[in-house]
Amino acid sequence: MNIVISPAAEEPIYQQLIDQITAQILSGELAGGCGLPPIRTVAKELGISVIPVKRAWEEMERAGLIVTMQGKGCFVAELASEQLDKKRDNIIIEKLAEEICRCKRMGLNKEEIIEIVKRCYES
Amino acid sequence: MNIVISPAAEEPIYQQLIDQITAQILSGELAGGCGLPPIRTVAKELGISVIPVKRAWEEMERAGLIVTMQGKGCFVAELASEQLDKKRDNIIIEKLAEEICRCKRMGLNKEEIIEIVKRCYES
Amino acid sequence: MNIVISPAAEEPIYQQLIDQITAQILSGELAGGCGLPPIRTVAKELGISVIPVKRAWEEMERAGLIVTMQGKGCFVAELASEQLDKKRDNIIIEKLAEEICRCKRMGLNKEEIIEIVKRCYES
Amino acid sequence: MNIVISPAAEEPIYQQLIDQITAQILSGELAGGCGLPPIRTVAKELGISVIPVKRAWEEMERAGLIVTMQGKGCFVAELASEQLDKKRDNIIIEKLAEEICRCKRMGLNKEEIIEIVKRCYES
DNA sequence: GTGGTCTAGACCACC
DNA sequence: GTGGTCTAGACCACG
Numbered sequence: 377m378n379i380v381i382s383p384a385a386e387e388p389i390y391q392q393l394i395d396q397i398t399a400q401i402l403s404g405e406l407a408g409g410c411g412l413p414p415i416r417t418v419a420k421e422l423g424i425s426v427i428p429v430k431r432a433w434e435e436m437e438r439a440g441l442i443v444t445m446q447g448k449g450c451f452v453a454e455l456a457s458e459q460l461d462k463k464r465d466n467i468i469i470e471k472l473a474e475e476i477c478r479c480k481r482m483g484l485n486k487e488e489i490i491e492i493v494k495r496c497y498e499s
Numbered sequence: 500m501n502i503v504i505s506p507a508a509e510e511p512i513y514q515q516l517i518d519q520i521t522a523q524i525l526s527g528e529l530a531g532g533c534g535l536p537p538i539r540t541v542a543k544e545l546g547i548s549v550i551p552v553k554r555a556w557e558e559m560e561r562a563g564l565i566v567t568m569q570g571k572g573c574f575v576a577e578l579a580s581e582q583l584d585k586k587r588d589n590i591i592i593e594k595l596a597e598e599i600c601r602c603k604r605m606g607l608n609k610e611e612i613i614e615i616v617k618r619c620y621e622s
Numbered sequence: 623m624n625i626v627i628s629p630a631a632e633e634p635i636y637q638q639l640i641d642q643i644t645a646q647i648l649s650g651e652l653a654g655g656c657g658l659p660p661i662r663t664v665a666k667e668l669g670i671s672v673i674p675v676k677r678a679w680e681e682m683e684r685a686g687l688i689v690t691m692q693g694k695g696c697f698v699a700e701l702a703s704e705q706l707d708k709k710r711d712n713i714i715i716e717k718l719a720e721e722i723c724r725c726k727r728m729g730l731n732k733e734e735i736i737e738i739v740k741r742c743y744e745s
Numbered sequence: 746m747n748i749v750i751s752p753a754a755e756e757p758i759y760q761q762l763i764d765q766i767t768a769q770i771l772s773g774e775l776a777g778g779c780g781l782p783p784i785r786t787v788a789k790e791l792g793i794s795v796i797p798v799k800r801a802w803e804e805m806e807r808a809g810l811i812v813t814m815q816g817k818g819c820f821v822a823e824l825a826s827e828q829l830d831k832k833r834d835n836i837i838i839e840k841l842a843e844e845i846c847r848c849k850r851m852g853l854n855k856e857e858i859i860e861i862v863k864r865c866y867e868s
Numbered sequence: 869g870t871g872g873t874c875t876a877g878a879c880c881a882c883c
Numbered sequence: 884g885t886g887g888t889c890t891a892g893a894c895c896a897c898g
Contacts, residue, residue: 384689388882395604403606427883468605469615475598476619482525482591486620490613492592496599497609511888537870548890553871566753570870570898634873648851660885671875676886693883693885714851715861721844722865727764728837729772732866736859738838742845743855757897796898 377413378405381422389424393432401441401452402464408454412442439467500536501528504545512547516555524564524575525587531577535565538573562586623659624651627668635670639678647687647698648710654700658688661696685709746782747774750791758793762801770810770821771833777823781811808836 379396381389400406412418415429422429433450436442441463444450455463479489502519504512523529535541538556542549556573559565563586567573578586602612625642627635646652658664661679665672679696682688686709690696701709725735748765750758769775781787784798791798802819805811810832813819824832848858 383691383694388692390882395601399605405606425883431882468602468607472598472602472612473615473619475595476616479591479595480619482522482587484588484591484595486616489595489616492596493599493609493612493616496596496603506889513888539870548888550889554888556871567871568752568898569757569872570896571752572870629874636873662886671873673874677873679886690886691883692887693881695885710851711853714848714853718844718848718853718858719861719865721841722862724764725837725841726865727768729768729774730837732862735841735862738842739845739855739858739862742842742849759897794898800897 377418377421379418379422381424383424388428390428390431390435393428394435397432397436398439398441398467402460402467406452408452410452412450412452414449439463500541500544502541502545504547506547511551513551513554513558516552517558520555521559521562521564521590524559525583525590527583529575531575531583533575535573535575562590623664623667625664625668627670629670634674636674636677636681639675640681643678644682644685644687644713647682648706648713650706652698654698654706656698658696658698685713746787746790748787748791750793752793757797759797759800759804762797763804766801766805767808767810767836771829771836775821777821779821781819781821783818808832 378400379393381392383389385392387395397406397412406412412433413421415426415433419426419429433442433444437444437450440455441453442450443453476489501523502516504515506512508515510518520529520535529535535556536544538552539549542552545552556565556567560567560573563578564576565573566576599612624646625639627638629635631638633641643652643658652658658679659667661675662672665675668675679688679690683690683696686701687699688696689699722735747769748762750761752758754761756764766775766781775781781802782790784795784802788795788798802811802813806813806819809824810822811819812822845858
């Protein structure tokens with residue numbers, strides 16, 4: 377549970393949870409079948425309320441990224457690498473491509489964007 | 500005032516106004532010195548309250564895109580094309596950088612993003 | 623919340639709030655991390671609408687004096703005493719500089735103003 | 746009529762007029778008995794409406810700085826140098842002294858304030 | 869006629 | 884419970 381929460385950030389806490397855990401699942405850091413700690417534990421460890429944790433879990437379950445086994449807890453869904461890639465594309469890349477196209481329309485060229493990408497990865 | 504508002508959208512009305520008018524100013528569609536219609540007129544025409552209009556105007560003034568003249572109304576700021584380019588870049592780049600950081604958090608690495616950028620510019 | 627509002631004053635209500643609360647934060651009377659009462663409560667207690675309270679809070683957040691935590695309320699920003707001193711100076715000095723510029727416009731010269739300064743420090 | 750108006754400034758136009766003309770009267774630049782141009786002329790030359798000019802004249806007359814001679818126009822009041830000094834003090838210095846005392850209470854020392862004064866006169 | 873401020877009340881997202 | 888957004892209406896300062 378390598379998670380960092382900024383309680384004062386504009387992004388809601390439950391969304392910060394979704395983003396970070398989804399990233400760990402899609403990157404393979406959290407492997408399929410791997411169990412997640414109980415939500416109360418997560419809440420306590422992060423110093424936040426149970427409510428945003430519960431909501432994050434719910435939304436990830438709805439997205440098919442985790443599954444709840446009644447009485448046993450939540451587990452990372454076991455996805456074929458194909459499905460995993462597809463999810464990755466859907467969730468991450470689509471929005472980025474849209475944003476890049478917007479910039480393209482506003483007159484930025486390829487090299488300028490790549491420059492920004494590099495800058496983001498340096499900071 | 501070529502503006503379309505989606506009252507049901509998840510983006511607040513004032514933000515929709517900011518986005519669309521800013522785009523028109525930065526693209527030159529709304530030229531410097533050009534007067535904007537009174538906020539109450541805009542509100543009436545769009546079928547919304549004055550509040551979101553006023554807030555949009557305020558934020559654009561804070562961003563230096565428009566100026567208010569007491570008792571006369573609001574006008575598009577007269578910016579040298581240099582300043583305008585700079586503002587355009589700042590505003591466009593800021594959003595893009597945010598999106599890239601999101602992808603970074605989600606586990607995409609630099610090369611993958613650059614690949615997507617290239618794909619966007621080919622299509 | 624030691625605040626006094628003069629509804630008839632020429633200074634707007636939201637500005638009176640900003641002035642008084644900012645002074646309390648900068649003087650340490652309201653310590654960093656300390657929670658502010660809910661804006662609706664403040665409004666009720668002062669017998670005013672929520673609007674000016676909200677606006678005051680917004681401007682103080684923009685100035686980095688307070689932070690909003692979603693669903694939890696607003697808190698005095700935790701600033702290192704260095705930062706706090708800097709903010710204090712900025713805020714105090716800005717007002718003074720404005721006043722001095724006014725005097726400059728009114729025809730006072732540098733020596734006359736310095737004379738007044740000295741007189742203030744003697745009495 | 747050495748006057749500069751900033752139509753987009755926060756300070757109302759009529760107040761800008763009052764400030765600048767009062768400064769010229771108090772500094773002796775506009776001597777007692779000296780005639781002021783007709784308000785319509787002033788308005789035209791400054792590219793502003795007659796309304797703020799009229800209001801500025803009214804307030805300066807109320808302050809005893811100018812006098813209207815029916816059918817002849819407005820003239821700078823003829824004040825003994827004593828009266829003039831007194832007005833100067835009342836109008837300009839009182840506010841400044843108050844502001845300086847506020848800064849003194851907030852912990853600024855004499856040298857810091859003199860430094861700020863110098864900076865204001867350099868810019 | 870313009871924007872600036874304020875009131876009173878509502879619904880929603882988040883914790 | 885908290886703040887965020889919005890509506891509908893009012894009064895005032897400014898030009």
